[in-house]
Amino acid sequence: xxxxxxxxxxxxxxxxxxxxxxxxxxxxxxxxxxxxxxxxxxxxxxxxxxxxxxxxxxxxxxxxxxxxxxxxxxxxxxxxxxxxxxxxxxxxxxxxxxxxxxxxxxxxxxxxxxxxxxxxxxxxxxxxxxxxxxxxxxxxxxxxxxxxxxxxxxxxxxxxxxxxxxxxxxxxxxxxxxxxxxxxxxxxxxxxxxxxxxxxxxxxxxxxxxxxxxxxxxxxxxxxxxxxxxxxxxxxxxxxxxxxxxxxxxxxxxxxxxxxxxxxxxxxxxxxxxxxxxxxxxxxxxxxxxxxxxxxxxxxxxxxxxxxxxxxxxxxxxxxxxxxxxxxxxxx
Numbered sequence: 001x002x003x004x005x006x007x008x009x010x011x012x013x014x015x016x017x018x019x020x021x022x023x024x025x026x027x028x029x030x031x032x033x034x035x036x037x038x039x040x041x042x043x044x045x046x047x048x049x050x051x052x053x054x055x056x057x058x059x060x061x062x063x064x065x066x067x068x069x070x071x072x073x074x075x076x077x078x079x080x081x082x083x084x085x086x087x088x089x090x091x092x093x094x095x096x097x098x099x100x101x102x103x104x105x106x107x108x109x110x111x112x113x114x115x116x117x118x119x120x121x122x123x124x125x126x127x128x129x130x131x132x133x134x135x136x137x138x139x140x141x142x143x144x145x146x147x148x149x150x151x152x153x154x155x156x157x158x159x160x161x162x163x164x165x166x167x168x169x170x171x172x173x174x175x176x177x178x179x180x181x182x183x184x185x186x187x188x189x190x191x192x193x194x195x196x197x198x199x200x201x202x203x204x205x206x207x208x209x210x211x212x213x214x215x216x217x218x219x220x221x222x223x224x225x226x227x228x229x230x231x232x233x234x235x236x237x238x239x240x241x242x243x244x245x246x247x248x249x250x251x252x253x254x255x256x257x258x259x260x261x262x263x264x265x266x267x268x269x270x271x272x273x274x275x276x277x278x279x280x281x282x283x284x285x286x287x288x289x290x291x292x293x294x295x296x297x298x299x300x301x302x303x304x305x306x307x308x309x310x311x312x313x314x315x316x317x318x319x320x321x322x323x324x325x326x327x328x329x330x331x332x
Contacts, residue, residue, distance in 0.1 A: 001013045008036060008067070008242075009035050009096055011037065013029070014031070021048075021112060027042070027043045029061075035066070037063075037065065037121070038062070038153065039064070040061050042060060051097075053125055054095075059092070059093045063089055064086055067120065068084065069082055069084060069282050070222070070243075074281065076244055077242065077294060081131060084125035085117050085128040086117055086121065088115070090113075093109065094109070096108055097151075103152055103154050104151070107151065109145070109147035111144070111145040112251055113142070113224075114141075115140050115221070120156040136221050137221025141176050141223075143177075143221070143307050145187075145218050146172065146173045146174075147173075148170060148172075150168045150170070152166070152168075153167075154166075158169040159217075160306045161199060164195055165195075166193075169189065169190045170187075170189050171332055172186065172189075174307065186216045186217060187213065189212070191212075192208075192209065193208070194207070203257040204257075207332070208250075209249075209252070210249065216245070227244075228241065228244065230323075230325065231292060233277065234249070234316070235275070235277055235296070235325060236316035236322070237276065238307075238323060242279075242281045242294070245281075246281065247279065251277045256272050256274075257270070258270045268304070270303070272299060273300035274299050275297070277316065278295050278296075294304070294315060297317055300314040300331075312327055313326045
């Protein structure tokens with residue numbers, strides 16, 4: 001794929017997805033941009049890794065995002081304080097899980113994340129250190145995380161579900177082994193997704209999603225705190241628009257099948273999905289914890305080639321403009 005960016009110039013990219021078996025898949029994303037940006041990220045998942053009840057997932061890679069934005073911390077950060085930087089990251093993550101029943105699984109995850117903050121590619125915006133030199137993590141960090149999680153999944157399909165419930169929760173201990181060596185912090189996360197097909201017509205599916213995340217510790221890098229904004233949270237804002245120690249998010253959407261067509265031998269469904277996203281970030285649990293919510297109505301356009309592919313374009317409307325996001329999966 002070829003894309004031209006007004007700030008960074010020409011970009012060539014490759015997105016390769018494969019399904020070696022019914023229980024495994026892989027994805028490779030590679031891109032090279034004329035100015036600054038590079039990306040090479042690979043992921044492999046296997047839901048029957050040597051045993052029908054063992055799940056394995058591995059991900060690793062390197063990328064540089066030269067259009068990253070930072071507005072400050074808290075739900076009161078202002079659009080006028082927008083800054084730019086290049087987010088350079090090396091990542092590695094390994095997860096192994098065991099399904100005790102058909103629906104319940106316990107997971108152990110180890111992750112590594114090395115972040116370096118560099119000058120960005122948007123010259124019209126201030127560099128992040130010009131306005132936020134004292135923000136934790138401004139000099140980068142190297143994080144090692146240890147996570148214990150559990151999930152309950154009664155959905156009828158992992159990639160293109162039409163009914164059922166997915167509930168996840170995890171606790172994570174993180175260590176900074178780079179700058180500020182020895183500092184630790186904790187993260188806790190609970191999430192719910194429910195899909196409810198209409199009793200009147202299978203063309204209508206109501207989807208509800210809720211997520212709460214908290215982080216505790218001193219000097220938590222801003223890029224490790226809870227954040228909202230982007231393709232799966234507040235779709236009326238850019239990625240990581242709001243950042244704070246804790247976050248609360250609620251989404252609802254109605255997935256409406258418009259038509260079905262046979263394309264290249266595959267039955268493809270086309271949907272529209274009006275949605276509403278509501279969320280906030282906060283740093284303390286007090287009287288003003290939930291005093292500034294963001295509300296983003298919008299509409300999604302989906303093309304689904306079950307059971308593996310769900311291409312989408314979501315358009316969300318926020319107080320700072322319009323957000324447009326595309327992907328090859330559902331937002332939740």
